[in-house]
Amino acid sequence: MTHAKRRRRAILAAAPWVFTLGFFLIWELLVRATGTSTFVLPAPSLIAEALWQFRGPLSLHSFHTAWMTFAGFALAVVFGLLLGMALGASRLVHAGSYPLLVGFNAIPKVAVVPILVIWFGVGWLPPVLTAFLISFFPIVVNVATGLATIEPETEDVLRALGASKRDIIVKVGIPRAMPYFFGSLKVAITLAFVGSVIAEYNASNFGVGNLMARASADFNVPLLFAALIALAVLGVIMYAATAIVEKRMTGWAQRSQMASA
């Protein structure tokens, strides 16, 4: 019984590795069997080679992209928190600015990059600002939701004691909005990453996006794929970092069996 259980657990633990390796193995075999050109789809072995060959520039540009993403994300957090609180606390601000926000959010942010280039030129500002613009919306919406969904009874208890609106927001609204806020960070960091890479591709002379633009011009397909791998790794690290922060900050909100399973 216990032996079978342990075996099953070992298989479960090995599964991600086996599946990932299997994925690349099948890819490699397919490419070799069909004789696909490197310009269309390079084999994983070739991509690995490119990763190693360009490890210097790749890590340098990755680091730069991470910086751009993080700067835009940090701006989004500050701005998103402030705007979200204003929206959640005041029905007037909510009613007035919500359509504007939704409209703004509907614009594909790639379309904003040319404008940013006209304003700020090619450089580090367009990636940071694109990352910011693309990622603040989920933070605003989540913080506002957390504030706006205080239980009416909690509010009654406090108001009957003579609590001011500010008291209620500080004592209940903000702590209550924290799980929503940290939950939105996972979405926001992913979006910020998209924003910075897009802007780097179009309007920067540094970063993984820019590296890809140049590799594309040179038809260096293995390097393009190597850059994709670098982006994937970077994205996973950033996502995991925010997930860890979320777990540490709002443990009280993740007590259900479903969340821990």
Add this chain to the structure above:
Amino acid sequence: MHPETFVQAFVDIHDVTHVYAGAEDGAPAVEHMTLKVREGEFAAIVGPSGCGKSTVMKLATGLQFPAKGTVIVGGEEVTKPVKLAGMAFQNPVMLPWRTTLDNLLLPLEIVEPHRSRLRRHKAEYVARAEHLLAEVGLAGQGSKFPWQLSGGMQQRASLCRSLIHGPKLLMLDEPFGALDAFTREELWCIIRDLHAEQGFTVILVTHDLREAVFLADRVFCMSARPGRIIAEREVDLPRPRDLEVMYTAAFTDIVHELRGHIADARQAA
């Protein structure tokens, strides 16, 4: 003349009609309602569901203001939240990010003079909270988070929170409604003892007639919406009351009489 009219009422709701601002049909929740509760008295309001019982709570605590009529609490007309009230609801509404003890201290962070004293006299207030917890049978549970407690324990903690700032008026809105029968009886005894010991005024809103008669000095029956008081019954069973009193003929008679009023009210609706 009825003897009550000579005594100054602590809660005096006089000819009140109230319509909620958001009410779609504009129909009043309560209409021409008059109700007097003396200081230190335990009053219960019973009625069919949706009759505006909770509206009475909101009017008496200053969370809502009447469209017509006057509400006087503690000798003053209610024009803002009354501050001398404590409230407990069917849902214990504990804040999940605070420990039980910190939840209890929450009212003290709002109400003066405690608000400005809390930081410097923290130990004194913590002792008071722990004393209250011990009284409701939650000794040593203060460091747990509310979601680590059972429903009955959370409701006890919620009672403690409503009493921590020493309110003169305790408003209970079906606080035992979601509990099992045995836990409910335990909590009846707890609130009975707290009331006997501290002498605050209580208004209990409930749909459980036995609960109302067991706990209250005076029971008000409300009609179906729009709510009015259709009957007032003094419960003259001697105190302290034991749970056994519920199996006596005198007790059953009162419950039976009140049940008649409620049945009439439901019929009229």
